[in-house]
Amino acid sequence: MLNVAVVGASGYTGVELLRLLYCHPEVAVTCITSEQSAGRPVAVVFPTLRNRYAQVLENLEPVRVAQKADLIFTALPHKAAMEVVPTFLELGKRVVDLSADYRFNDPAVYEKWYEPHMNPENLKEAVYGLPEIRREKIGDARLVGNPGCYPTSVILGLMPLLNKRLIDPSTVIADSKSGVSGAGRGAKVENLYCEVNDGFKAYGVGGVHRHIPEIEQELSLLAGKPITITFTPHLVPMDRGILSTVYARLTGTVSVAELVKLYAEFYDGEPFVRVLPAGNVPSTAHVRGSNFCDIGLAVDGRTGRVIVVSAIDNLVKGAAGQAVQNMNIMYGFPEAMGLEGLPLFP
Amino acid sequence: MLNVAVVGASGYTGVELLRLLYCHPEVAVTCITSEQSAGRPVAVVFPTLRNRYAQVLENLEPVRVAQKADLIFTALPHKAAMEVVPTFLELGKRVVDLSADYRFNDPAVYEKWYEPHMNPENLKEAVYGLPEIRREKIGDARLVGNPGCYPTSVILGLMPLLNKRLIDPSTVIADSKSGVSGAGRGAKVENLYCEVNDGFKAYGVGGVHRHIPEIEQELSLLAGKPITITFTPHLVPMDRGILSTVYARLTGTVSVAELVKLYAEFYDGEPFVRVLPAGNVPSTAHVRGSNFCDIGLAVDGRTGRVIVVSAIDNLVKGAAGQAVQNMNIMYGFPEAMGLEGLPLFP
Amino acid sequence: MLNVAVVGASGYTGVELLRLLYCHPEVAVTCITSEQSAGRPVAVVFPTLRNRYAQVLENLEPVRVAQKADLIFTALPHKAAMEVVPTFLELGKRVVDLSADYRFNDPAVYEKWYEPHMNPENLKEAVYGLPEIRREKIGDARLVGNPGCYPTSVILGLMPLLNKRLIDPSTVIADSKSGVSGAGRGAKVENLYCEVNDGFKAYGVGGVHRHIPEIEQELSLLAGKPITITFTPHLVPMDRGILSTVYARLTGTVSVAELVKLYAEFYDGEPFVRVLPAGNVPSTAHVRGSNFCDIGLAVDGRTGRVIVVSAIDNLVKGAAGQAVQNMNIMYGFPEAMGLEGLPLFP
Amino acid sequence: MLNVAVVGASGYTGVELLRLLYCHPEVAVTCITSEQSAGRPVAVVFPTLRNRYAQVLENLEPVRVAQKADLIFTALPHKAAMEVVPTFLELGKRVVDLSADYRFNDPAVYEKWYEPHMNPENLKEAVYGLPEIRREKIGDARLVGNPGCYPTSVILGLMPLLNKRLIDPSTVIADSKSGVSGAGRGAKVENLYCEVNDGFKAYGVGGVHRHIPEIEQELSLLAGKPITITFTPHLVPMDRGILSTVYARLTGTVSVAELVKLYAEFYDGEPFVRVLPAGNVPSTAHVRGSNFCDIGLAVDGRTGRVIVVSAIDNLVKGAAGQAVQNMNIMYGFPEAMGLEGLPLFP
CATH class of the missing domain: 3.30.360.10 (Dihydrodipicolinate Reductase; domain 2)
Incomplete structure (x- = not known):
């Protein structure tokens, strides 16, 4: 069983990660953070999770988060991600980052469109997580930059x-x-x-x-x-x-x-x-x-x-679902595990 | 593995049954019927099913349907259901009927609000399929009248x-x-x-x-x-x-x-x-x-x-989901099997 | 031509008043206020008004507003209304108030459900502006409490x-x-x-x-x-x-x-x-x-x-339209003037 | 007062014409037709019109329609329009056609994209009714082909x-x-x-x-x-x-x-x-x-x-509103007459 953390769970991408991970048989969600709702049960913030998620939202203290999980999904705004990802990596954790902070091969491009990059070293090793392009590199990656929608x-x-x-x-x-x-x-x-x-x-x-x-x-x-x-x-x-x-x-x-x-x-x-x-x-x-x-x-x-x-x-192939797909590749799970759900229609 | 048929699959309840059953580990959908779309692949009628359901929609010939499945979900309009359910039962099949035809204890009530009842014998044995009220009777039932929404x-x-x-x-x-x-x-x-x-x-x-x-x-x-x-x-x-x-x-x-x-x-x-x-x-x-x-x-x-x-x-607790819940009870599967999916939000 | 002011125009009721008043042949909108958008053209705040309303949103200074208009629509939150309405009345203006501040016969009721009433004297004379009940009193009113939706x-x-x-x-x-x-x-x-x-x-x-x-x-x-x-x-x-x-x-x-x-x-x-x-x-x-x-x-x-x-x-019969209807009654205009528009369907 | 007919009024364009014409001070709607709802009050088909339109929907008999109106709006499907427009013109009426039948300079283009043109003679004189391009020709036109949306x-x-x-x-x-x-x-x-x-x-x-x-x-x-x-x-x-x-x-x-x-x-x-x-x-x-x-x-x-x-x-600038604008130009009314209504927001 893989212990995972969802960091920044009070947004739509966060709750979608929780929805998908709930049905993943190889994963346990051991830590959920939200700066704005820390201390509140996640099922109060998102009533869809009631009776299924008992966890309380925590503050984002990187070391404590890293102690609780082996894989960390960072569903933070850009910049906020690169403030914590280095710590996770130093502590030997793997990361799927859903922000823009680790998507670019060239920090100069990031800096032109976003702002100064605080963590160019890790950016170098990050893999752009589009499985259809680079499934193999994702498999070995410590840090995946999950693509934009x-x-x-x-x-x-x-x-x-x-x-x-x-x-x-x-x-x-x-x-x-x-x-x-x-x-x-x-x-x-x-x-x-x-x-x-x-x-x-x-x-x-x-x-x-x-x-x-x-x-x-x-x-x-x-x-x-x-x-x-x-x-x-x-x-x-x-x-x-x-x-x-x-x-x-x-x-x-x-x-x-x-x-x-x-x-x-x-x-x-x-x-x-x-x-x-x-x-x-x-x-x-x-x-x-x-x-x-x-x-x-x-x-x-x-x-x-x-x-x-x-x-x-x-929210799925454009964010949380692709992140789970990347996790599956990183850990050798069947690639569609936890993603079998058919589209909801109507 | 339980072989099930979905009869009357071209409506919203039908496709919802197919969505839910796809994730049920103990079930194989072996027959799907639709009078109006017979001969067309179900994934053409419902593109959500593409690459996941290869079946072609069949005409509703009760004997052939019964040969293919042990449990039959009838997602037909009222009256159309009681035209075929007796045949399924005679052939030893079990039925979860999603129409109104087998919900009433008293045929007179049905006849007052709907029309003459063609199958009062089976109506007698039918169990109103609200698990929270009569879980035990559902477990033994040959015929479940799935409640209205x-x-x-x-x-x-x-x-x-x-x-x-x-x-x-x-x-x-x-x-x-x-x-x-x-x-x-x-x-x-x-x-x-x-x-x-x-x-x-x-x-x-x-x-x-x-x-x-x-x-x-x-x-x-x-x-x-x-x-x-x-x-x-x-x-x-x-x-x-x-x-x-x-x-x-x-x-x-x-x-x-x-x-x-x-x-x-x-x-x-x-x-x-x-x-x-x-x-x-x-x-x-x-x-x-x-x-x-x-x-x-x-x-x-x-x-x-x-x-x-x-x-x-x-479409779920009010129809297809409750039908699957009833099936689980009838066959001794864990009651939530195939129904673990959390609500989609937003 | 009647000069009217719309006070508190940055909400949906405010813009609806402006939409309706634009088509009223006897009215000129001479003053529009908004605390949060003062200084900005109203057509920038509400692009629907572009090329039709040239006015700039003003601060709510009651005396200046009263100088510009004879009838004032107050589309303010409760409490904010009773802070300015007394001034308008003292200066001889008539008011249609769209808040809850002047709807109650008994200040004690207001105080039980809202908060202390700052202006019970004017509350006494205010007329509850539902034309179908008390058209005649509205005609003579200085102050109309426009009903809730x-x-x-x-x-x-x-x-x-x-x-x-x-x-x-x-x-x-x-x-x-x-x-x-x-x-x-x-x-x-x-x-x-x-x-x-x-x-x-x-x-x-x-x-x-x-x-x-x-x-x-x-x-x-x-x-x-x-x-x-x-x-x-x-x-x-x-x-x-x-x-x-x-x-x-x-x-x-x-x-x-x-x-x-x-x-x-x-x-x-x-x-x-x-x-x-x-x-x-x-x-x-x-x-x-x-x-x-x-x-x-x-x-x-x-x-x-x-x-x-x-x-x-x-927003119409439940707010701005009823306010215009009340204005028509107060000034002897045909009661449907400016309100002839048929419903938009679809 | 100009007498106008709305032909083919059971669609969304038809009811939008009725909505707009109701507020036009120079127009009387003297005839409304609908093949599928003939005999029914138009306000039953479109409850938005209740208490404002007393007319009963008529069959489309071109001669009778032409007796009742001087200007005819044809809100019919393509082909159905050119079956009746020639009669209207022969009887000295003017027409604003909202179908595609009179929009093309070259019948061959129409025939390539639609079907054989039954009325190429009138097509020749028809004016493409986009006022911003050819306001003057519209003014003199007997037949205006109202542009597509x-x-x-x-x-x-x-x-x-x-x-x-x-x-x-x-x-x-x-x-x-x-x-x-x-x-x-x-x-x-x-x-x-x-x-x-x-x-x-x-x-x-x-x-x-x-x-x-x-x-x-x-x-x-x-x-x-x-x-x-x-x-x-x-x-x-x-x-x-x-x-x-x-x-x-x-x-x-x-x-x-x-x-x-x-x-x-x-x-x-x-x-x-x-x-x-x-x-x-x-x-x-x-x-x-x-x-x-x-x-x-x-x-x-x-x-x-x-x-x-x-x-x-x-439905407005893309259909009924532009048709009214064309009518205004054809009859020398102020171009915005009946079209003063501001956008509905929200």
Whole structure:
């Protein structure tokens, strides 16, 4: 039985980790922290956990946390993560970090989009935790930087095309749409029910969203050359889900059937990537609550563009589920263990 | 491994059964039927099941279904169920019926609220499948009439009060609110997104809803005398969930703390009933996707009334989950097997 | 042209007043205040007003506000209202107050449910602004206490029954459901989109909601004797709307048709009350954005109870629209002026 | 007073026309037709109209309709419109057609994307009713082809850029998102509440949506050369609203401030186009129920692309409101008459 800690559990990602870990047969959750709710039973903060989680939320004292667990999920805001992760590693623990602090190969990129990096040494060894790209390195990692939600959807959508050099990388546009849980549980007017319900908007327009460098890092590695993309996030009046519609100019002629075949082969054996038959389009409703990434493909013959549509649950494959998947790989558990739950529909 | 069939799988209850059974370690789904979609892969009708259910939907030929399974879940409209259930029983199969056809002790009651009953013989032996009331009879049953969604929420909410004779039964009013999945998957204008979204309404006002006799049957048994209630259903713009607010006049003075204690003792050991501490009120959001029934209690000292608020997921504890719970009891599986999933929040 | 001020305009009631007043041909909005957004253009705070309202939000300095306007709408929290209303009155202005501060005949009731009253003198002369009850007094009033949203829906629903002594007043139960805008625009976790969406809950259960004494005051006046009710509010995942389902025991036998006729006669000539034919049930979706109160009636012959269902838009008939209606009465404008807009559907 | 008919009033566009026309001081609605609900009072079909519209829905007999009205709004499906419009014109009536039947300059385009055109003669004289492009021709028109909802949002978003030749037309990608009312009021499973709620999907991916040729026709006219675009529609879980995110490569360097200035000048004096200051992004919530088109602008300097975001209410500026605006122009009424209502928020 693996003892794990969930650090920063008062947000939506934290409670989703607790939901998933509850059904994982090889894991015991031995420590749950929350600065703002320390001292309160976690089941009072999240009534969904009542009668199933008896734990009381603790303060985040890294040494004490490390004494209680062998693997630590850090579900903290960026910067807060790198304040504690070094201690966990020094004490011999392994970490899956769900913040942005350990996702970048180059600290300079982090510093351009975020702020000064306090822990470049550990950043060096951190593995970007997208299993479909680097399952093996994850297996050996002490520190996994769990991917962002938007990047997961865009990278999985584009991988086979870049791998096969079928598109002009300078033409990539990702138009992404997210449910509101992606904005977190902070008390902000803009995320009130009445501000969001029955409306739709873009935000972070013009190449300013912090997930851009993360997407570009991985796409560039896949393409073997630097890629710059246009990325626009939007807010959908729904709890969960990200749907990315990705456009690129094809370098040659290829049919949808050929693309579907290519994708199906590329992702053959992947437990959580589902390539849809030609003519089918993903919906976030079909992955809700699950670790799936559904991918649909279309070609606009009139303009020579490919359109890739990918759908994930931002809290699962885009955060907590992928973190559990990474844990499974790190500890040699079956990769889908604890992630077998089918999507909730409706 | 128990072979089970899901009959009538193209509705929301059907797909919910398939979602739950997929995670049940002792069950194999060997037959899935749908009259309207026979011949199509079930994962095409419900894309949530893609890559996990390979089965093709079959026509409902009772003999063939019975050959494939030992337990049959009938998720059919009322009347359609009693057209096939007798055959299943004759062929030695056990049945959990999710329609109203086998819920009534007295065929005359069924006939008053529904239509002539075609199978009164089997109705006699059928067990009303609310585990918290008659777990033992369910264990031996060949035929279980799975309770309606509204009745489940109202009966569980009132049981301890009636059991202890704390209320005047003639004063019971149940004001219930349901998500839209309770209305089924039929193509009706009134259930279109734009008709329902951002609005709230009552329906079936004035003592005409068919769940009334079912509630009254069980409450009367609990009280030891006939009870007539006022019941009003409402439609909430949400997918899942029923919240019932039940009012009754107290026969004596009792505090909320005493009521909470009473309920906690009454439901002690029940795996799925959660009695909330005084001052807490249930929300359907806290049981979404789970088999829980959350119950909150309040006393209006000014008027001498008790107010019980109960919340379930209508598709789980109100239908498919309770059916699986009944199956577990019938076959001696741990009662919560396959129903461990925590509520999805948000 | 009447010069009006909207004081406390950064909430949902404030912006709704501005929306309605924009279409009122006899009114000029000459002053808009907001403590938290003073100095910012109101159209920046509420982009719906862009290109239509050029005003900048001001601080609430009562004397300056009074200099700019003859009628002042105070859309402030309770207590904040009675801190400024006396000044407005002293300076010869008329006031429609949308808080609870001037709704009660008896300061002791206010003090029991709210806090010490700072302005009992003006409270004495204030008129409870429900036009259907006391249109004439409103016409002459200097100070109108605009009714609460829940009370508007419950009182209008019960008036004819009490007036004709058709029910036992001790049996009144009001089960009310409100959209989220009723909770205001404050940044609270509990009103975040993800906390509210796709869920339904009760709150303030057990006779503790502050709208109870307001309802009881008016029902008691109508009945000619003190009435105590049970009232439970609920939160619906929708922006606007209140639906109240009100139960009471009939003192005699009366048919739905007779009740509909009674209500239709009682409300004959009322511009905003719509009595629905027997068999019809109101929906908040059918009054959205309008000043209508729709009322449906049913009798449960099995239990001898009447069920009244009433629907309003909480921001219009339950707040800003009723305030404009009161203004129209106070100044002799046609009562529906500026309130002609039909409900927005879908 | 102008007598108008609304033909095909049982859909969402029809009821929206009735809502808007009710507040128009120069118009009397003298005839309302609906094939499926003929004989029923329109206020029974749409309870929002109760007590305000006494009319009974009629069958669509063109001659009788033409006897009753001078202007006819045809809110029919495509093909059904061109079956009756010729009769209206022959009888000397004017028509605003809300279907696709009279939007194309070239019948061959219509026939490629729709079906054989039955009335090419009248098509020739029809004016594409986007006031911001051809206000003058609309004024003289007998027959106006009211624009589609998606085209309105995309064309208004791109006009100034094409007019000033600031973008490479071959790089235009329009990623559009629509509320569910755009799918009509037909009873289809895919538009049920539970199918749509809390989910997001693309549809018509790959250059197949019928609004493409309409967009391309107008953009090509503006650019002075043929333009082919990539267009992907999506479905948002909300009632109303379209938000289009449009991408194009800039031919030179231009700042957001310059673009905002350009747009503001281009649309100077337009009653319904609101150009947002730099840094502001439109939301459909801010135009809900109104005839506004809000436009926001951003430049992605990293990739040399401009991103235009435009928001409309699909039922107003995208259908019924624009139709009323066209009527106002045709009859010399003030262009905003009957369309003064501010957006409903929340």
